[in-house]
Amino acid sequence: GAVVSQHPSWVICKSGTSVKIECRSLDFQATTMFWYRQFPKQSLMLMATSNEGSKATYEQGVEKDKFLINHASLTLSTLTVTSAHPEDSSFYICSAKDSRAFDINSPLHFGNGTRLTVT
Amino acid sequence: GQQVMQIPQYQHVQEGEDFTTYCNSSTTLSNIQWYKQRPGGHPVFLIQLVKSGEVKKQKRLTFQFGEAKKNSSLHITATQTTDVGTYFCAGNSGTYKYIFGTGTRLKVLA
Numbered sequence: 001g002a003v004v005s006q007h008p009s010w011v012i013c014k015s016g017t018s019v020k021i022e023c024r025s026l027d028f029q030a031t032t033m034f035w036y037r038q039f040p041k042q043s044l045m046l047m048a049t050s051n052e053g054s055k056a057t058y059e060q061g062v063e064k065d066k067f068l069i070n071h072a073s074l075t076l077s078t079l080t081v082t083s084a085h086p087e088d089s090s091f092y093i094c095s096a097k098d099s100r101a102f103d104i105n106s107p108l109h110f111g112n113g114t115r116l117t118v119t
Numbered sequence: 120g121q122q123v124m125q126i127p128q129y130q131h132v133q134e135g136e137d138f139t140t141y142c143n144s145s146t147t148l149s150n151i152q153w154y155k156q157r158p159g160g161h162p163v164f165l166i167q168l169v170k171s172g173e174v175k176k177q178k179r180l181t182f183q184f185g186e187a188k189k190n191s192s193l194h195i196t197a198t199q200t201t202d203v204g205t206y207f208c209a210g211n212s213g214t215y216k217y218i219f220g221t222g223t224r225l226k227v228l229a
Contacts, residue, residue, distance in 0.1 A: 032215060043207060044162065044219040060120070093161060097215060107152060108217060113161040 004096050006111030020080045021114045023094035029074035030096035038091040050077040084118045121146045123210045125220040138195040140223035142208035149213040151191045157204045198227045
């Protein structure tokens, strides 16, 4: 159980276009999801916390108008990279917390990630 | 803000040698998780530690959570070439957000 599906797994787009990445919890509901970005040979950096039915909370330095997050249902959060540029090329990965798990120590469940290349 | 550092950044070992990576948080953690990421892959969850001083073992891997819940370690006994990858710790300070450590890249020489 506790599967998080992320789509697409990889995408190549042209500079100036927008790309949408989906993160779905398949067998549980997730009121909170997290979006990370990982540049080559670096760690995962938390970009934002996605909250179902409300605005996302962005980490310092992350442009909310460039990285649009929508969490319209309990099983789906989307990250849209708007007007993508080559420097946005990265590995984007989401994680989700089971809404039934009230314990703060409950593990998160990660998607397989999306590798974005902007040409 | 919270920072999670890992040392060493890189480690090359001969197959059969032991390996240890250390994780240090600037703040006290509620729990800590460990992940392994193979080259070109995504992070894979290994284990979660919650209690102060907790020690958990998975075959050749031993995980430890410090008494003060600010540091952790991962020790691999008798490394194998399949152990190659980057090992990340990820700490939770009680806000549901996990901050990833800087990672330790392990290379095992056959």
